[in-house]
Every structure is written in C-alpha cells, then in structure tokens.
Amino acid sequence: MDLVSSASNNARLATIYDGLAAQLDDSAAILRYDLEVAEAALVRARDKVNEIRRNLEDVKRRQEDLRASSVSLRASQRLTLPRTFPVELLCAVFQAFVGEATSLWDGWDAKCDIDKHRRTAPFILAAVCRRWRAVTLATPSLWYYIALPPPTSVLDCHTSMYYVDTVLARSRTSPLEIAVDWEHLTDAQWTELRDDTQPLLRRVADAASRWRIVFVLLPNLAATRENLDDFRRVMPMLEELVVCREDDDSNNLWEPEFPVYLPFCPKLRRMRTDGCHIVPTSRHSSAVLVHLELEIILPVHVIWELLQSLPVLETLSLDLPLSPDMNGWIAPVLQKLHLPALRALDIHRWADVLLMKRAKHAVAPSKRAKITIIGEDEDGMGVVASKVYGPLAAEARVVKIAIDLGPLRHPFATAAPRVV
Numbered sequence: 202m203d204l205v206s207s208a209s210n211n212a213r214l215a216t217i218y219d220g221l222a223a224q225l226d227d228s229a230a231i232l233r234y235d236l237e238v239a240e241a242a243l244v245r246a247r248d249k250v251n252e253i254r255r256n257l258e259d260v261k262r263r264q265e266d267l268r269a270s271s272v273s274l275r276a277s278q279r280l281t282l283p284r285t286f287p288v289e290l291l292c293a294v295f296q297a298f299v300g301e302a303t304s305l306w307d308g309w310d311a312k313c314d315i316d317k318h319r320r321t322a323p324f325i326l327a328a329v330c331r332r333w334r335a336v337t338l339a340t341p342s343l344w345y346y347i348a349l350p351p352p353t354s355v356l357d358c359h360t361s362m363y364y365v366d367t368v369l370a371r372s373r374t375s376p377l378e379i380a381v382d383w384e385h386l387t388d389a390q391w392t393e394l395r396d397d398t399q400p401l402l403r404r405v406a407d408a409a410s411r412w413r414i415v416f417v418l419l420p421n422l423a424a425t426r427e428n429l430d431d432f433r434r435v436m437p438m439l440e441e442l443v444v445c446r447e448d449d450d451s452n453n454l455w456e457p458e459f460p461v462y463l464p465f466c467p468k469l470r471r472m473r474t475d476g477c478h479i480v481p482t483s484r485h486s487s488a489v490l491v492h493l494e495l496e497i498i499l500p501v502h503v504i505w506e507l508l509q510s511l512p513v514l515e516t517l518s519l520d521l522p523l524s525p526d527m528n529g530w531i532a533p534v535l536q537k538l539h540l541p542a543l544r545a546l547d548i549h550r551w552a553d554v555l556l557m558k559r560a561k562h563a564v565a566p567s568k569r570a571k572i573t574i575i576g577e578d579e580d581g582m583g584v585v586a587s588k589v590y591g592p593l594a595a596e597a598r599v600v601k602i603a604i605d606l607g608p609l610r611h612p613f614a615t616a617a618p619r620v621v
Contacts, residue, residue, distance in 0.1 A: 291333075292340050295326055299343050302378045302414055304471070305441050306492065311473055313416045313443055315348040315380050323371070344372035345413075347379050347405065351386040358397035365404050376413035376438045379405060384418045384447050391422045399427070406431035413438045420447040424477055432479050435465045442469060446476030473518075480507055487511050491542070496520040501555065505538065514540050518547035521555060 299322040305311050323344050327337040337343060347368050352358045381402075391398070409431065419428065424446045432444065442463075461482045463469070469487065473494035474480060480495070480503070481487040487510045495504070495518065508514075517540070548556065 288336060291336050295333075295337060295340060295343055298322055298326065299346075302345060302376070305414060305416060305443055306471055311416075311443055311494075313380075313382070313418060313445075315350055315382050316346065317348075319346040320348040323368075338371060341371065341373040341375040344368050345375050345377055347377060349381045349383070349401070349405070351383045351390070352394055352398060352401075353390065355394065355397050358394060358401055362401050362404060365401065369404075369408055372411075374411065377408060377411045378414040379412055379416065381405070381417045381419070383420055383423065386420045386423070388420065388422050391420055398423075402428055402431065406434065409434040409436050411438055412436050414441045415439065416443045418443075418445045418447065419477075429462070429477060429479060430460065432462045433460055433464060436463070436469075437465065438468060439463075439466045440468050441471045442466075442479075443473045444477045444479045445474070481510065482507075489513060491515045494518040494520075494547075496522070496549075498523050504555065508538055508540065511540065513542045515542050516545040516547075517543060518549075519552035519555070520547075520549035521551040523551060 300316075300319050305313065323337060326343070327334045347365060349361055349365075352361060429444075462479045463481045466481070468489065469481065470489055471492040472481070472490060473496075475494075475496040478497060478499070480497070480499070481490065487507070490511050491513055493511065493514060493516070498521070504519075508517075
C-alpha cells in the first residue's frame with residue numbers, strides 16, 4: 202500500500218511540474234518577443250540619435266560661418282568707411298543736423314524761446330557710435346548753443362551746471378548762443394533755489410567773451426543788481442542781445458548810481474531790453490547798432506545820450522511805461538539828435554510825449570528817408586510826425602503813419618494833421 206501511495210503522489214507532482222514548465226515556456230516566448238521589439242526600437246532610436254547629432258553639427262557649422270561673415274563685414278566697414286566718407290563731409294552733415302545760429306529777430310518780432318533740438322542734437326550725435334562720438338567731440342562748432350529752462354529742484358540746478366560745463370569745454374573758443382528762459386520760475390521756486398541758481402548764472406557769464414547771441418528772461422526777483430552785473434563784462438563777439446524781466450518795470454526805477462553796462466560790444470547790431478536797465482553806455486557798444494527796442498523807465502538825458510551814439514540806427518521801438526522826468530533838462534545846442542539811417546519808429550505809451558517835447562532838438566533824416574511811425578495813439582503820432590518829421594512832407598519826402606489800434610493813452614495829446 203505504501204508503495205502504491207508513493208507512486209501516485211509522484212505522478213501528481215510530475216503533472217504539476219509539467220504545467221509549471223509549460224507556463225515558463227510561454228513566459229520565455231513572450232520575453233523573447235519583447236526583447237526583439239525592444240532591440241528593434243533601440244536600433245531605430247540609435248538611428249534617430251545619430252540623425253539628430255548630424256543635424257546639430259550642421260547647424261553649428263552654419264552658425265560659425267555666419268559669425269565669421271559678420272565679423273568680416275564689420276571689419277571691412279571699419280577699413281573702408283574713412284576712405285569712402287571723409288571726416289570733413291561727416292562734419293558738414295553733423296553741422297546741418299545741429300543747425301546754425303540764427304537771428305533772434307524776424308522783422309519786429311523777437312523769437313525768444315528755447316530750441317530743444319539744438320540743445321540736444323550734439324549729444325545725440327555723440328551717442329551713436331565711437332567714430333561719430335570722436336568726430337562730434339572734435340568739432341567745437343557743434344557745441345555753440347547753451348539753453349537753460351527753468352530749474353524746478355536742486356537736482357535740476359546741478360544737472361544744468363554739469364551740462365553748461367560740458368558744452369563750454371567742448372565748444373572750446375567757438376562763439377556761443379545763450380538762451381535763459383526762466384519766465385515761469387515762480388518767486389517761491391527762486392527763493393528756494395537761489396543759492397543753487399546763482400552759481401549757474403555766474404558760470405554762463407564766465408564765458409561772456411564768447412557770447413554772440415544772447416536771450417535772457419528773468420523773473421522779477423532774479424533781476425537783481427548782482428545778476429545784471431554779468432552784463433558789465435567785455436563782450437567782443439556779441440551781435441544780438443535780448444534782456445527782459447518777467448513783469449513790467451513799474452517798480453524798477455532808474456538810479457543815478459547804476460553801473461556802466463555793455464562797456465565793450467563793438468559788434469552789437471540788434472538789442473532789446475524790457476524792464477532792465479541794460480543799455481549801451483559807451484560808443485564802443487553802439488557804433489553798429491541798427492535795431493533797438495527799449496521798454497524801460499529812463500530819465501530823458503539817458504535816452505537822449507543813448508540815441509546820440511547810434512549813427513546807423515534803422516529801427517527804433519520806444520516804450521516808456523511812465524512819464525519821462527524832464528527835470529528842467531535842456532539838451533545842449535550842439536547835441537542835436539540826428540538819426541540819418543532811421544527808417545522805422547515804433548512809439549508806445551509816453552514815448553510820444555518825449556519826442557514831442559524834444560522835437561526841436563531833433564534833426565530830420567535825409568530826403569531819401571522813408572519813415573514808418575507805428576503806435577497806439579493816432580493824435581500823438583500825428584504830433585510827432587508834424588513836429589519831428591514835418592519838414593519831410595514840405596519837401597515831398599515820404600512819411601507813413603501806421604496805426605496799431607489800441608486804447609487812447611494820452612487824452613491830452615493835441616490833434617495834428619496826418620503826414621502820408
């Protein structure tokens with residue numbers, strides 16, 4: 202029995218083992234298939250990797266070729282540009298871009314504002330490239346324009362000081378055009394910034410020997426004796442000058458101890474002063490003056506002596522805010538007012554009173570003169586024309602009176618025939 206039972210168990214175990222072996226055969230077959238699939242995928246992946254590597258190498262070669270071509274092109278430009286575009290021509294182009302100094306006047310109108318383009322143009326050119334910067338810094342005539350808008354902070358003052366120092370250094374000895382437009386600087390701002398703006402004005406004034414065209418508009422509080430003393434310097438290059446205060450000059454009366462302004466300006470041809478007593482006080486400053494605009498409170502003798510020194514004056518605008526103080530002054534007999542070149546006379550407010558009362562001390566221009574009298578008071582101008590220029594009409598010379606329609610400021614002016 203024991204032998205039979207043992208044989209039966211062995212047979213069952215053999216059957217189980219056979220089943221397990223069959224299962225392992227199936228697993229082996231599956232694994233062999235998976236291995237074949239994986240090996241095939243690996244071959245394809247290696248092929249893809251090799252393709253990617255080849256493409257990458259090709260891109261790298263093309264990249265290096267392009268970089269080499271770029272370097273070669275830039276190198277060829279640096280070598281050929283100086284030969285194909287001379288420095289002289291480049292300077293001429295730069296000068297045309299910056300612009301030239303122009304007159305402050307267009308007829309009677311003074312163009313008193315800041316030109317932002319001319320203020321920034323040299324700095325723009327100097328920032329393009331190293332070559333343009335070198336040419337710009339080596340051309341002083343590009344740095345002729347200094348413009349100062351009203352500062353609003355201490356930082357603005359310091360920035361403006363650096364700007365002025367830079368332009369003065371780069372302009373070297375070139376003539377300068379100055380524009381200081383501080384009309385909108387309030388009294389509060391001036392009081393706060395005074396200690397920082399004063400050195401700025403002094404720095405500009407230190408270059409007065411190179412001033413050619415100057416426009417200065419100051420707020421009332423800034424038009425002090427200290428600041429106006431800048432116009433007591435020698436200005437051998439000055440050709441045009443406009444000096445104005447922000448408000449009228451009703452509280453800015455003439456004082457006998459006023460200093461001598463504009464002591465040496467032999468080239469001064471056009472000038473306007475409004476509210477400031479900056480007037481030529483030397484024949485060296487007025488010998489070639491052809492255009493003069495005065496809106497100012499001055500005693501008669503100062504006006505008369507000034508006009509005496511203007512042999513080539515062609516246009517005169519006289520605006521007296523207050524009645525001239527005659528003070529019993531009588532012009533010396535030998536000092537007749539003679540303006541032989543005068544062609545246009547613009548009178549406002551109390552100016553006609555001065556001319557009427559001093560007409561006997563004036564000498565009419567030559568027979569060929571054509572005088573245009575412009576003003577606000579037709580009666581007053583008629584008196585001026587008849588008393589000062591009356592002889593012209595008698596000798597058939599041409600005198601024209603143009604009326605600027607405005608309030609009749611002098612009701613006491615007597616009627617006079619119009620001279621046409």
